[in-house]
Amino acid sequence: MDGALQPVQEFRQLAADMLARAKQHGASEADVVIADGQNCSVQVRLSAVDRLTRAREKRLGLRVFLGKRSASAATSDFSRESLDRLVSDTCALASAVAEDEVSGLPAGDVMAQDCPDLDLYDATELATEQQIELARRTEAAALAEDPRITNSEGAEFNSSSGRVVLGNSHGFLGEYRSSSFSVSVSPVATEPGNGGMQRDSWYAVQRKFARLASPESVGQEAARRTVRRLGSRKISTMRVPVVFDQETAGSLLGHLCGAVSGYALYKGASFLIGQLGKRLAPDGVTVYDNGRMPGGLGSRPFDGEGLATRATTVVERGLLASYLLDTYSGRKLGLPSTGNASRGVGEGPSVGPTNFYLAPGSSDPSEIIQSVRSGLYVTELIGFGVNMVTGDYSRGAAGFWIENGELTYPVEEITIAGHLKQIFADIEMIGNDLEFRGRIASPTVKIREMTIAGN
Amino acid sequence: MxxxxxxxxxxxxxxxxxxxxxxxxxxxxxxxxxxxxxxxxxxxxxxxxxxxxxxxxxxxxxxxxxxxxxxxxxxxxxxxxxxxxxxxxxxxxxxxxxxxxxxxxxxxxxxxxxxxxxxxxxxxxxxxxxxxxxxxxxxxxxxxxxxxxxxxxxxxxxxxxxxxxxxxxxxxxxxxxxxxxxxxxxxxxxxxxxxxxxxxxxxxxxxxxxxxxxxxxxxxxxxxxxxxxxxxxxSAVEAPAGVMPVVLAGGWPGILLHEAIGHGLEADFNRRKTSAFSHLMGKRVASDVCTIVDDGTLPSRRGSLNMDDEGTATSRTVLIERGILRGYLTDRLNARLMGLPLTGNGRRESFQSVPLPRMTNTFMLAGESDPQDILRSVKRGLYAVSFGGGQVDITNGKFVFSASEAYLIEEGVVTRPVKGATLIGSGPDILTKVSMVGHDLKLDEGIGTCGKDGQSVPVGVGLPTIRIDEITVGGTKG
Incomplete structure (x- = not known):
């Protein structure tokens, strides 16, 4: 993409200007976040380029406090008059809402003191042709892997980089850069007999280009995952042990992450209310949120309010040890922030994970499957059948039937159901196969028993 | 002003x-x-x-x-x-x-x-x-x-x-x-x-x-x-698990059509032949009491538009007519490549994303049955009134949608409320099991948002009361 990013000095100056203007408009406190970035993505389908997308973006978000009243606003128009209007609009909005006793910036003395380099940025610039070639190789590897791979929804290679500047009226001013490189492919397989189709996909994502898995390995894995679904059947309704693979176990961790969010808790919208210090799962279960993992996809030196990120033990040997909090939700619960403020440019802070994961156990995934006499190995979940208030869980699933410790045939058009509290209490085995492909990650896990609905 | x-x-x-x-x-x-x-x-x-x-x-x-x-x-x-x-x-x-x-x-x-x-x-x-x-x-x-x-x-x-x-x-x-x-x-x-x-x-x-x-x-x-x-x-009890007749109330339960049928009829998947509906044009995909349309021209509706995001006037497209698959939803690119008419369904979330074929307001036309008769016809089953979200795997056609308000039907009578449960079925197959369609077509209240390729657009759905003879209900009580 033509044109480098504006020098960071300009954004730091702009942040300081905005804070000064907010003060002039009567704001007692304010913070400002400025983000910009560029992105190039190529999609290749059946080896021809399908879509090429290039973009540059920038955005500024302002949050003001008029005493105990607060509002936020954001714009992509950085002209003088637009930013002036943003300040006056935001202050006008704030004066229209109610006073909220616990609102306000974090205290001045808790702001991040350090801004370590977490190895989040890679300046590698890939030529468009190079990205097209990488996407092509990924798809070609998938198509070549098995004759039953007959079609494709395409492969995509994406590279992006960006920068965040955050400042507040306590004088905090921090910034960091980050980048991301990802590759994915969705092959389609056809059953020779009846023409039934299955699609699956695989992907890799890294902050550093050099660490990205090879296009061939991603393509081959996608093909393997797709072909193995051919001939899927429905099974009958029953209660059996369920093994979640890394991806689907990660979604369970995601529900845990949502339930320990300070906002869900103080609103009464979490099934983990009042469970701090209590047993959630067996001894072998330990869950961390670590914002400073070098090169981590969820890492950042400071959170959306300028507090230092940190490592938090969320579940320690089965006991619920900590919630995830920002300043506001922490005050509501009478606890300090855990440095988990997550902030889109256009909104006030909420709580989000950094790198949230279940610590690996000692079992090889194959041993976990071998331990099941009759049960289900889940590799895909669809739908939104999770009630975070009650913990009731019912989702569409696909995977493999396990018989005498071996995967037998693929399974589809079933649901698995239970209660999240019970599901965590019923974790029987944890794999040694933790890998990060996002902010939330889990090794393979085995749940003692769940209800399968099928025929 | x-x-x-x-x-x-x-x-x-x-x-x-x-x-x-x-x-x-x-x-x-x-x-x-x-x-x-x-x-x-x-x-x-x-x-x-x-x-x-x-x-x-x-x-x-x-x-x-x-x-x-x-x-x-x-x-x-x-x-x-x-x-x-x-x-x-x-x-x-x-x-x-x-x-x-x-x-x-x-x-x-x-x-x-x-x-x-x-x-x-x-x-x-x-x-x-x-x-x-x-x-x-x-x-x-x-x-x-x-x-x-x-x-x-x-x-x-x-x-x-x-x-x-x-x-x-x-x-x-x-x-x-x-x-x-x-x-x-x-x-x-x-x-x-x-x-x-x-x-x-x-x-x-x-x-x-x-x-x-x-x-x-x-x-x-x-x-x-x-x-x-x-x-x-x-006061909700455990939801049942297994295959059973389900009666869907009118309105928002039309999300069934959006997931089971609508996405699979978007032209892009069919041009690429990756949809479970790719080879079914002109064939029977529903019982003959089912006629389903996508209509972007309803005044004031959440899914309506004067024109789509490519400047094409929106229209009413018949997707399924008395059970037979009749139409795809197109944008310019796919209409040109497939030799199909423009239906006014080229939509994009914002200037930051490309137009794709998307639904507007998707609903089933009213039938002739009395809604009470539909409920009375079920011996043991589920009556689902309200839903959360849904999702579909376009390629194998399997879709889910999750009930947030549902009741047991026992001997033709609606009895106890049950906890939310996910319903799962197969798109090209599920509407062949619709045996009764009510005369009470209702459009949803205007809250739907559809996600595709990371792009969200506002949509509407609608449905009369219908009876599905069998679908898998994902409760916990086997």
Missing amino acids: LTPRVVELDQFGLSERDIRSALGKVKVRDVDYADLYFESCVSESVSMEEGIVKRAVKNLSQGVGVRATAGEKTGFAYSDELTKRDLDIAADAARYIAGSPQGGLPVPATHRERPARDLYPIDAAVAEVATSERVALLNLIDAEARRYDPRIKNVMASFNHECKRIVVATTEGLVVGDLQPLSRLQVTCIAEEGGNRQVGTFGGGGRVGFDFYRDQGQYLRYAREAARQAILNL
């Missing part, structure tokens, strides 16, 4: 000359078609919880998306600045896709058009109602929900509205704009009784003005409905 209904280029600080110059740069030898999409959007949200309106957020965004297509290829670029230089950079990127040498071809003189319809003629746009009026509304919602039942312990409500101005300029010379208001009011209640905590959610909206929410106390009805659902769920 009257909202200006005409959206013109000069509102983006651009002249017709700028447009022709940019289009001329992108219309090179091998480019079949190119367009510019200018967008400016102002959105505002106020939200209430714990009895006070504590959050207010405003977002302003504007930018241009430049797209060129050559054969099956799409080149796309966007920028949040609207200077001539940014237009040129974006045009270069879009042009790159065709692999053609520089040197544009002549672009026909532009002709300005206006959409043929005005489906959302709002005099006082919601945007022009003072924030304090919306705040007052939310406070009344809180009071109403708590008055409904003392077991309601928390009420959360939010009011979102946006006003989007767009102009589409194409290499065919068309320049057409639209002003698209959209708003939504949503209420969530949490009820608590002896450690049992339950949630209920209700809301509505559309391309409507503020009066829509105030007339006949609509907003208070939302509050009561959310409270009623939360209280009802306090």
Whole structure:
């Protein structure tokens, strides 16, 4: 993409200007976040380029406090008059809402003191042709892997980089850069007999280009995952042990992450209310949120309010040890922030994970499957059948039937159901196969028993 | 004040000359078609919880998306600045896709058009109602929900509205704009009784003005409905697991059609032959009591548009006629490649994303059965009244949608409420099991948002009461 990013000095100056203007408009406190970035993505389908997308973006978000009243606003128009209007609009909005006793910036003395380099940025610039070639190789590897791979929804290679500047009226001013490189492919397989189709996909994502898995390995894995679904059947309704693979176990961790969010808790919208210090799962279960993992996809030196990120033990040997909090939700619960403020440019802070994961156990995934006499190995979940208030869980699933410790045939058009509290209490085995492909990650896990609905 | 209904280029600080110059740069030898999409959007949200309106957020965004297509290829670029230089950079990127040498071809003189319809003629746009009026509304919602039942312990409500101005300029010379208001009011209640905590959610909206929410106390009805659902769920029993007859109530349960049928009939998947419906055109995919349409021309509906995001007038497309698959939903690219008519379904989330074939308002036409007779016909089954979200795997056709308010049917009578459960079925197969269709077609309240390829667009659904002879219900009670 033509044109480098504006020098960071300009954004730091702009942040300081905005804070000064907010003060002039009567704001007692304010913070400002400025983000910009560029992105190039190529999609290749059946080896021809399908879509090429290039973009540059920038955005500024302002949050003001008029005493105990607060509002936020954001714009992509950085002209003088637009930013002036943003300040006056935001202050006008704030004066229209109610006073909220616990609102306000974090205290001045808790702001991040350090801004370590977490190895989040890679300046590698890939030529468009190079990205097209990488996407092509990924798809070609998938198509070549098995004759039953007959079609494709395409492969995509994406590279992006960006920068965040955050400042507040306590004088905090921090910034960091980050980048991301990802590759994915969705092959389609056809059953020779009846023409039934299955699609699956695989992907890799890294902050550093050099660490990205090879296009061939991603393509081959996608093909393997797709072909193995051919001939899927429905099974009958029953209660059996369920093994979640890394991806689907990660979604369970995601529900845990949502339930320990300070906002869900103080609103009464979490099934983990009042469970701090209590047993959630067996001894072998330990869950961390670590914002400073070098090169981590969820890492950042400071959170959306300028507090230092940190490592938090969320579940320690089965006991619920900590919630995830920002300043506001922490005050509501009478606890300090855990440095988990997550902030889109256009909104006030909420709580989000950094790198949230279940610590690996000692079992090889194959041993976990071998331990099941009759049960289900889940590799895909669809739908939104999770009630975070009650913990009731019912989702569409696909995977493999396990018989005498071996995967037998693929399974589809079933649901698995239970209660999240019970599901965590019923974790029987944890794999040694933790890998990060996002902010939330889990090794393979085995749940003692769940209800399968099928025929 | 009257909202200006005409959206013109000069509102983006651009002249017709700028447009022709940019289009001329992108219309090179091998480019079949190119367009510019200018967008400016102002959105505002106020939200209430714990009895006070504590959050207010405003977002302003504007930018241009430049797209060129050559054969099956799409080149796309966007920028949040609207200077001539940014237009040129974006045009270069879009042009790159065709692999053609520089040197544009002549672009026909532009002709300005206006959409043929005005489906959302709002005099006082919601945007022009003072924030304090919306705040007052939310406070009344809180009071109403708590008055409904003392077991309601928390009420959360939010009011979102946006006003989007767009102009589409194409290499065919068309320049057409639209002003698209959209708003939504949503209420969530949490009820608590002896450690049992339950949630209920209700809301509505559309391309409507503020009066829509105030007339006949609509907003208070939302509050009561959310409270009623939360209280009802306090007494819900375990949902059954297994295959059984299911009766879907009218309205929002039409999400079944959106997931089971609609996505699979979007032209892109069918051009690529990756949809479970790819080989089924003209074939039976539903029982003959089922006729399903996608209609973007219903006044004021959330899924409606005067024109799609490629400047094509929206229309009513018959997808399934008396059980037979009749039509796909198209955008320009796929219509051209497949030799199909334009249906006005080329939609995009914003200037930052490319148009794709998407649904508008998708619903089943009314049948002849009495809804009470439909319920009476079931010996043992499930009556599902309200749903959360759904999802589909386009390729194998398996879809799910999750009930948030459902009851057991025993000997033809609706009895106990059951906990939420996910229903799962197969798209090309499920509607062949629809044996009764009620005469009570109802459209949803106006809360639907559809996600595809990471793009969200507002949509509507509708359904009369129907009986599905068998579908898998994913409860916990086997």
